[in-house]
Amino acid sequence: MNGFKLAPQSVFTFQFIFVIFMTALLPVQPLFAQKKSSKQKANTVQSTILLAENEKSLYRVVIPAAATVHELKAAKVLQEYVLQISGAVLPIIESTKDTSRYEIVLGQNERLDELGLNINFNELKEDGFLIKTDSLRLIIAGGTEKGTLYGVYTFLENYLGCRMYTSQVKRIPQQKRIALGKINDLQIPAIRFRDVFYKVAWDAEYTDWHKLDHNEKGDRTDWGMWVHTFNELVPPQIYYLEHPEYYSLVDGKRIPTQLCLTNSKVLELTIQNLRKKVAQNPAATYWSVSQNDNRNYCTCDQCRAIDEREGSPSGSIIHFVNQVAEQFPDKIISTLAYEYGRKAPKHLKPHENVNIMLCSIEVNRDKPIPDDATSEDFRRDVEEWGKIAKDIIVWDYVIQFNHLISPFPNLHVLQPNIAFFSRNGVSAMFEQGNKEVGGEFAELRSYLLSKLLWNPALNVDTLMNDFLQGYYGAAARPIRTYIDEMHAALRKSGANLRIFGSPNDAVTSYLTPALVKRYEQLFDEAEKAVAQNPELLERVRIAHLPLHYAVMEQAKKNFSGENGVFIKTSEGWRIRPDIRSRIDPFTDLCIRQGVTLIKEWSTTPEEYRSAMYRLFSQGMNEHLAYHKKVQFISPDPGKLPREATAMLTDGVRGSHDYAFNWLTFAGQNLEIIIDLEEAKPVKRIESAYHQYAFWLTILPKKVEYFVSMDGKNFEQVADIANTLPIDQYGGQQRDFIADFEPRPVRYIKIKAYTLGNTPEWHPGAGRPAVMRVDEIVVE
Known part of the structure; x- marks a missing residue:
C-alpha cells in the first residue's frame, strides 16, 4: 500500500477545501462504474445540467404513479440531501403530471416510455441501477428491490461528493451551484447478497447507503x-x-x-x-x-x-x-x-x-487466497462446489475471534479474496466481523468491505485514504502509516495470520517490541495532530485501543522483566508502571465506546480489568514451591508438553486468555506431587483453574490437598468442592485455596477431579471435559 501524504490539517479545513475543489472541477466523475456506455466520453468538462444554483432549482423529482416503498424513499432521500447541499428544494411529483424538460426521473417510471428510453430492467435484477443524463433530464432507475434507492445514494456519493463513513460521521459538501456533465453509469453488483457483520454497519441508513442486506438489528429478513x-x-x-x-x-x-x-x-x-x-x-x-x-x-x-x-x-x-x-x-x-x-x-x-454456505474458517489471512500455498485445498473446494451448486454463499472471516480488539493486519487481503470468490461463481457473501461494538478499525473495515462486495475492482488505497481523511482528519497520515508499516512487517516476516491467533503469536512478526515502540510514536503524532478537536481525538484513541491491548497481553505472557507485568527492583517485585497506567484508560474508553466483549462470547471490559487487577494483586510470588520439581501421576507426563513439569511452579500466572500460561489436558484427573527439597513450615496451598464451558473447559468437581514429610504417607489438609455451574459460558477463573494450621512439610500432593464427559444438554454433549490448571502456590 502506498503511503498517505497529506499534510496535517483539521477535518473542517479539509471539508472546506474539498467543497472548493468539487465546485471548481464540476462535473464530478464517478468513483467507479462497472459498466459504461460506449458513447460515454471520458473527462467531460461541459456541463449539461444545472441542478441547483443560489438555493433555487428548476428541477423536480418524478416518481412512478404506483411507486414502491423503496422508490418513494429514494425520492425523499434525494430531496433531503440536495436541500442540505444547495438549499434548493426539489418538488416530488407523480409521473401522471405534465412533462417538463427539467426532471429527475426515478425508478421504473412511466415517463421512461414517454421519452422513448429503453432500459433493460431484467439486467438490473434486484439491486442494479442506471444513472444517466438525457438532454436536460437526469434518470436514476433501478432494479425490482432497492436498485433505485442504491442509485440515489451512489449519485450523492460519486457525483455530489457526499460520504457516509459511519452512521454518525457524514460529509455533505455545501455548494451554491450543482452542475452535472454527461453521465451514463450502469452498475450491477458483483455479489448479489452482501452482508457485513459489524455492529457499526447495522444503522438503517448506513445499510442502504452501502447497499447491504440486513436490517438495523443485523438480521437477514x-x-x-x-x-x-x-x-x-x-x-x-x-x-x-x-x-x-x-x-x-x-x-x-x-x-x-x-x-x-x-x-x-x-x-x-x-x-x-x-x-x-x-x-x-x-x-x-x-x-x-x-x-x-x-x-x-x-x-x-x-x-x-x-x-x-x-x-x-x-x-x-x-x-x-x-x-x-x-x-x-x-x-x-x-x-x-x-x-x-x-x-x-x-x-x-x-x-x-x-x-x-461455504466457510473459510481455516485459511490464513496473511496472503490472499489465490496466492497462498496453504489455501490450495480451500481453493479446490470453492471450485468444486462451484461446479455442482447453483447457489453459494461464502461465510468469510475478517477478525481475530479470540481477541476482538487486537491488531489484525488483514486489510490487504480483503479485495483479492472477494474478487476470487466473485470469479468462482459466488453470488452471496457474509463477512463476519464483530457482532459487538468495536474491533480494530471496525469502521474502516465495514466501509471497505461494503464497497468491495458491490465492486471488487475498486482501488482499496483510494477508498482507504478517503475514509481516513474523512474520519480522522489531520490524524489520517500517521494512522495510514501505522496501517502500512504493520502490514509490511507481517509480509516481511513471512508469518501466518489466523483468526484464532493472538498478539503473542505476533511478537516476532508485526508486534515486535521495536515495532510496538514505533507504532506508539505514530499514535503520539496522530493525537497531537487532532489535540484541539475532542471528537477526532476520541476516534484516534479508539484506534489506539488495539495496540494498548496487545502490549498488555504480551506483558502477561512475558510476565516479568522489561516487557512483562512485573519488574524486579531493589525493593522486590513491582508492577511495571507502563502496564499499570494502561488498564484503567483502556477499560474506561471501551466502556465509553460501548464495547461489550473483548473476546468472542466472553470477557467484558470490566471483567478484563478485574482479571488484570487479580494479576496485580497476586504479584510475582517466589513462594515455597517456586521453581520446585513437579512429579505427574496423572495425566501421563509423556502426553504433556515438555515444559509441563516446570510451568506449574514458575511464578507465571494464567489470566483470562486460556491460550497461554495454562496447562491443558482432557478427560483425566490431575494428580501431582511437589518436592520442596527440604522440610519447611507450610500453612497455605492454592491452585488456579480456568473455565470456558462452552468450549469444554470446565473446572474440576473438587480439589484435594495433602502434605507429607517422607513422600509416602500423606495427610489430607483440604477438600474443596466446586460450586460454579457449567451452563454459564463466559470465561472464569477460580483459585482453590486451603488455609490450615502451620506444620513442617516437604511434599505436597494435589488431586483435582475432572467432571468426566459433559452431560447430554451441553453443547459438547458426551465429550470429555478439558481441565486447565495454572500456578501451584505454597506458603
Missing part, C-alpha cells in the same frame, strides 16, 4: 433460520433420552452432537418441525438445515457408507438436505460446507433449491 440448526430442528432435550439413535454414533456411542442423517425418523422430524417454522414466517425464503458447531458427525454404517462413496462427510449432509429440499420446492434450503463437511461430494449434487 429473507432468512428464516441461520446456521447450526440440527439441534433446533431435532432438539436433544426432547428426543435424546428415548431415541439416542437419532444422533451421532461416535466411537461406538450415540451422543447428541450431530444428527444421524440416514435415520428415516430424523428426516421425518426435520421436515415436520421445519414446516412449523415456515408457517410462522412464510415470507422468509432461506431456511438453514445445517450441522451443529462441532466435529462429532455420525459414523454409523449407513452414514459412513455414503461419506466414503462421496469422499467427504458432505455426502451424507447433501443426501439428507436434498430430501428436505424436495418437500419445500418454493423455499431455498441452506446447509453448511464447514470444517468436516467443507469438501464437496464426488457424485451427489445439491438440488436446485439447495444453497451451500
Whole structure:
C-alpha cells in the first residue's frame, strides 16, 4: 500500500477545501462504474445540467404513479440531501403530471416510455441501477428491490461528493451551484447478497447507503433460520433420552452432537418441525438445515457408507438436505460446507433449491487466497462446489475471534479474496466481523468491505485514504502509516495470520517490541495532530485501543522483566508502571465506546480489568514451591508438553486468555506431587483453574490437598468442592485455596477431579471435559 501524504490539517479545513475543489472541477466523475456506455466520453468538462444554483432549482423529482416503498424513499432521500447541499428544494411529483424538460426521473417510471428510453430492467435484477443524463433530464432507475434507492445514494456519493463513513460521521459538501456533465453509469453488483457483520454497519441508513442486506438489528429478513440448526430442528432435550439413535454414533456411542442423517425418523422430524417454522414466517425464503458447531458427525454404517462413496462427510449432509429440499420446492434450503463437511461430494449434487454456505474458517489471512500455498485445498473446494451448486454463499472471516480488539493486519487481503470468490461463481457473501461494538478499525473495515462486495475492482488505497481523511482528519497520515508499516512487517516476516491467533503469536512478526515502540510514536503524532478537536481525538484513541491491548497481553505472557507485568527492583517485585497506567484508560474508553466483549462470547471490559487487577494483586510470588520439581501421576507426563513439569511452579500466572500460561489436558484427573527439597513450615496451598464451558473447559468437581514429610504417607489438609455451574459460558477463573494450621512439610500432593464427559444438554454433549490448571502456590 502506498503511503498517505497529506499534510496535517483539521477535518473542517479539509471539508472546506474539498467543497472548493468539487465546485471548481464540476462535473464530478464517478468513483467507479462497472459498466459504461460506449458513447460515454471520458473527462467531460461541459456541463449539461444545472441542478441547483443560489438555493433555487428548476428541477423536480418524478416518481412512478404506483411507486414502491423503496422508490418513494429514494425520492425523499434525494430531496433531503440536495436541500442540505444547495438549499434548493426539489418538488416530488407523480409521473401522471405534465412533462417538463427539467426532471429527475426515478425508478421504473412511466415517463421512461414517454421519452422513448429503453432500459433493460431484467439486467438490473434486484439491486442494479442506471444513472444517466438525457438532454436536460437526469434518470436514476433501478432494479425490482432497492436498485433505485442504491442509485440515489451512489449519485450523492460519486457525483455530489457526499460520504457516509459511519452512521454518525457524514460529509455533505455545501455548494451554491450543482452542475452535472454527461453521465451514463450502469452498475450491477458483483455479489448479489452482501452482508457485513459489524455492529457499526447495522444503522438503517448506513445499510442502504452501502447497499447491504440486513436490517438495523443485523438480521437477514429473507432468512428464516441461520446456521447450526440440527439441534433446533431435532432438539436433544426432547428426543435424546428415548431415541439416542437419532444422533451421532461416535466411537461406538450415540451422543447428541450431530444428527444421524440416514435415520428415516430424523428426516421425518426435520421436515415436520421445519414446516412449523415456515408457517410462522412464510415470507422468509432461506431456511438453514445445517450441522451443529462441532466435529462429532455420525459414523454409523449407513452414514459412513455414503461419506466414503462421496469422499467427504458432505455426502451424507447433501443426501439428507436434498430430501428436505424436495418437500419445500418454493423455499431455498441452506446447509453448511464447514470444517468436516467443507469438501464437496464426488457424485451427489445439491438440488436446485439447495444453497451451500461455504466457510473459510481455516485459511490464513496473511496472503490472499489465490496466492497462498496453504489455501490450495480451500481453493479446490470453492471450485468444486462451484461446479455442482447453483447457489453459494461464502461465510468469510475478517477478525481475530479470540481477541476482538487486537491488531489484525488483514486489510490487504480483503479485495483479492472477494474478487476470487466473485470469479468462482459466488453470488452471496457474509463477512463476519464483530457482532459487538468495536474491533480494530471496525469502521474502516465495514466501509471497505461494503464497497468491495458491490465492486471488487475498486482501488482499496483510494477508498482507504478517503475514509481516513474523512474520519480522522489531520490524524489520517500517521494512522495510514501505522496501517502500512504493520502490514509490511507481517509480509516481511513471512508469518501466518489466523483468526484464532493472538498478539503473542505476533511478537516476532508485526508486534515486535521495536515495532510496538514505533507504532506508539505514530499514535503520539496522530493525537497531537487532532489535540484541539475532542471528537477526532476520541476516534484516534479508539484506534489506539488495539495496540494498548496487545502490549498488555504480551506483558502477561512475558510476565516479568522489561516487557512483562512485573519488574524486579531493589525493593522486590513491582508492577511495571507502563502496564499499570494502561488498564484503567483502556477499560474506561471501551466502556465509553460501548464495547461489550473483548473476546468472542466472553470477557467484558470490566471483567478484563478485574482479571488484570487479580494479576496485580497476586504479584510475582517466589513462594515455597517456586521453581520446585513437579512429579505427574496423572495425566501421563509423556502426553504433556515438555515444559509441563516446570510451568506449574514458575511464578507465571494464567489470566483470562486460556491460550497461554495454562496447562491443558482432557478427560483425566490431575494428580501431582511437589518436592520442596527440604522440610519447611507450610500453612497455605492454592491452585488456579480456568473455565470456558462452552468450549469444554470446565473446572474440576473438587480439589484435594495433602502434605507429607517422607513422600509416602500423606495427610489430607483440604477438600474443596466446586460450586460454579457449567451452563454459564463466559470465561472464569477460580483459585482453590486451603488455609490450615502451620506444620513442617516437604511434599505436597494435589488431586483435582475432572467432571468426566459433559452431560447430554451441553453443547459438547458426551465429550470429555478439558481441565486447565495454572500456578501451584505454597506458603
